[in-house]
Structures are given as structure tokens and as C-alpha cells.
Amino acid sequence: MNDLPFTFTLPMPQVIPSRVDNHIERRLSALRGQFFDQETYHSMLSKEDRLIYEVYEIRRPEVEGEFLMGISIVHPGKVGREFFMTKGHFHSVLETSEIYYCLRGEGFMVMETPEGDTSVEALSPGKVLYVPPRWAHRSVCTARQEDLVTFFAYPGNAGHDYGTIERQGFRKLVLDGENGPEIVDNPRCK
Amino acid sequence: MNDLPFTFTLPMPQVIPSRVDNHIERRLSALRGQFFDQETYHSMLSKEDRLIYEVYEIRRPEVEGEFLMGISIVHPGKVGREFFMTKGHFHSVLETSEIYYCLRGEGFMVMETPEGDTSVEALSPGKVLYVPPRWAHRSVCTARQEDLVTFFAYPGNAGHDYGTIERQGFRKLVLDGENGPEIVDNPRCK
Numbered sequence: 001m002n003d004l005p006f007t008f009t010l011p012m013p014q015v016i017p018s019r020v021d022n023h024i025e026r027r028l029s030a031l032r033g034q035f036f037d038q039e040t041y042h043s044m045l046s047k048e049d050r051l052i053y054e055v056y057e058i059r060r061p062e063v064e065g066e067f068l069m070g071i072s073i074v075h076p077g078k079v080g081r082e083f084f085m086t087k088g089h090f091h092s093v094l095e096t097s098e099i100y101y102c103l104r105g106e107g108f109m110v111m112e113t114p115e116g117d118t119s120v121e122a123l124s125p126g127k128v129l130y131v132p133p134r135w136a137h138r139s140v141c142t143a144r145q146e147d148l149v150t151f152f153a154y155p156g157n158a159g160h161d162y163g164t165i166e167r168q169g170f171r172k173l174v175l176d177g178e179n180g181p182e183i184v185d186n187p188r189c190k
Numbered sequence: 191m192n193d194l195p196f197t198f199t200l201p202m203p204q205v206i207p208s209r210v211d212n213h214i215e216r217r218l219s220a221l222r223g224q225f226f227d228q229e230t231y232h233s234m235l236s237k238e239d240r241l242i243y244e245v246y247e248i249r250r251p252e253v254e255g256e257f258l259m260g261i262s263i264v265h266p267g268k269v270g271r272e273f274f275m276t277k278g279h280f281h282s283v284l285e286t287s288e289i290y291y292c293l294r295g296e297g298f299m300v301m302e303t304p305e306g307d308t309s310v311e312a313l314s315p316g317k318v319l320y321v322p323p324r325w326a327h328r329s330v331c332t333a334r335q336e337d338l339v340t341f342f343a344y345p346g347n348a349g350h351d352y353g354t355i356e357r358q359g360f361r362k363l364v365l366d367g368e369n370g371p372e373i374v375d376n377p378r379c380k
Contacts (some may be wrong), residue, residue: 005301005309005327007319017318058320064254065285065323065345080256099343101291111195119195128207128341129197130248133255137195151318153289153343155255 010059010071010100015149016104017071023058026052031087033166036173036186037080043081051075052084053141066156070090074107074141074148081175083107088138090114090169092159095174098137105148108181110170120183123148123183133138136165140174142181198248198259204340205293207261211249216242218269221277226363226376227270234269240275241265244332256346257380260305264297264331264338271365273297278328278360279306282349288327288342290319295338298371300360301325310373313338326355330364332371 008019027049028041035041057070077084088110091098092132100109102123111119113134121129123139128149129150141148171189175182217239218231225231234240246258247309267274278300281288290299292313301309303324311319313329319340321327331338361379365372 004307004321005299005311005319005321005325007311007313007317009316010318011316052307060287060320060322065283066287067289067320069289069318069320069341093255097250097256099257099259101341109195117194121197121272123197126199126201127197128200129195130194130250130257131195132250134193135195140198151291153257155214155345 004057004139006112008102010151015071017056017058019058020056022057024057026054026087028052034087034169035079035082037102038157041132048076052077062156064155067153068149068156068158069153072139072150072152074139076141076143076145076147082140082180083140083142083174083176085140085174086138087162088136090136090161090164090167091154092161094131096155096158097133098154098158100127100131101126101151103149103151105141105146106108106143107139107141107148108171108174109169110140110174111144112171116171120172120174123150131138137168138165138170142174200293202340203294205261205275207248209248210246212247214245214247216244216277218242219271224277224359225269225272227272228266230270240267242243243276250346253348254345254347258341258346258348259341259343261341262329262340264329266280266331266335266337268366273330273332273364273366273371275330275364276328277352278326280326280351280354281344282351285323285345286345286347286348287323288321288344290321291341292319293339293341295331295336295379296333297329297338298364299326300328300330300362300364302361310362310364313340319370326360328355328360
């Protein structure tokens, strides 16, 4: 891998990086078991496997001291009352953090620790979010028409642990309420 | 220290973070021995100890897995033909990288390895710069009137090694030429 310094641009408003090593598309089928309203989930999936979010990755060696970076784009939409969101994960090396910088859109980062602490932070353009070590994180797009776009960076050795979240979801859900987004307890996490 | 997730904004165009734990001001006197034209340097310093650059830091534990973040603001100006710049440094833990995101202004990041490899990358708004492990780095503001403003993040355990650079400067200088900025060899580094 090239070990020279390099730059890339995040051209607005499209924000797709000028350098991309990997493009991930996550569709509705990849979020099986994650949305609260499973009846609506299966009904939607039977009609179309919609694109929920995309990640453009800039690759670096997956070792301590390096950073993995990229752009996350969560598309607008809902499954029942629940907004489209990423799968969300812990880092395999739990004691590693992550930085997000919101470039476009609006939404939330839903977070929790293995001990059950929870935090939900609002995202909007120009905001930096610091996810300290130990906090699982999932981004949620709450705009009706606009993508939620964030730039992210995390340590090269962090890794991803999806399994813990896949089993029961996050402790907090973000639902579309009468007066805007509502943060509610996930009834599956008692 | 608070271990909850947190957000802060980088409000444009001022870009001073909404949360700041430490504010550093570096004046001309702090860059003793760094500018090529030492006669002009001492002449300027005898009149006024001008502000060259500022750093707004968001503090975190200085350990592996955390990130240290902040905003760097290099003001426009020159010492002779050489543009205002930061002191520049290696990381004490050499195998650690750094990310910059340029928010405003124009300039360059001047970089080099202990082995003598050099790299100079242009900075402008919307550009992300990746400084791989082992590369010392210094930012240079080349606009005539506007600050060079970057957001930076680096591993909590990286540390700073200023001494190596203070002894002989970087191998490349950024000078104001007839047709814009010129990258030239530093005659002190043979």
C-alpha cells in the first residue's frame, strides 16, 4: 500500500470522496431483525429490497496507529414509524473511539455501552461527534427527503462487532412522532 | 473526565469550536530559528511579536484508542519571502498518523520522514489530508488575507516531538514567488 501522504476532496453537495477504495451498499435485507415493526419490515421487503445506506471507504492498513476513514450516507425513509438507520456496531477492540463530522442532512447517533448506558446525540451539518471508547453506535436519518451524510474516522485496529447488536438491537429507537422524531425505549431490551 | 459521547460545532465562517478545553497562541518568538531569512525574522521580532497561529484543543485522555482533536488557524503573513507556518513536529510515537480536514483558506502541508522522504500537499476547503505514520508535518498559510483553518485528529497516545525539526527545520520551504507559492529545498538541510 502507498505510504505517502495523500489528500482527497469531499465535494459538496454530492460528497462522494474523490478517492474511494471500497463502496458498500446495505439494503433492507441486510437489516433483518433490526427494525421494531417486523410485520411492516417483511411487507416492505416482499415488494423491494430498498437501499438503506451506503459507505465509501478509504482503505489503510488495519493496524494500530493508522486511521480508517470514509463517508456514510443514510437515505431517508421509514419502516413503519422507525427511521432508516445503519446496522450499528461495537468495535471489536472495545477501547477504541470514533469521530464523525456531519456534512449534510439531519439525524441522530444512537449509542450504548455493554453495561447499558445509553446516549442519543443529534447530528446536523458542521457538528463533530466524539464516540468515546466502549460505545456502540448507529446513525439514523430523520430528514424526509435528504440523506444524512457523515465523514468518519476510527483506529485501524478497531474492527467491527455486529453480533451483539444483531441479537437484540439498540436500547433506544428513533421513531417518527407527531411533533418530530421521538427517542423511545426498545421493548426487546428489558 | 466525562466519558459520555459529546458533540461540538465548527460554526462557519469563524470556525472556533463550540467546545474548547485549551487555546494555544504561537507568536513569532516561538518560531525562533525556523524561518530561512533570519535577518528579517529578527528585524520583525524587534518591532512586534506577531501572532502566527492558534490552536483550539478538545482534550481527551492521552492514551491509545482515544483521539485528540482541534482546530488549527494559521494567520496570513510572511517572514521575508517565507509564508507563516506552524512549528511542525513528529509524533513521539512515530507509528501514529493524523487526519486534517481543511475548512477555510489555502496553503500546504509540508511533510517528511526521518529517512528524508518529503511530501508537500496543497490544502483548500473540503480537502481531507491523511498524514501516514512516520511523517512530520507543518502547515503553511499561503493566502494573502485569509486564515488557513484545519480540523485535526490524531491518536491520544501520539505525543509531540518538536526537537528534531527545531534543530534544522523541514527539508522543504514554501516561499512567495513571482507566479505564486514555490516549494524549494531548505539550504540548511544538506
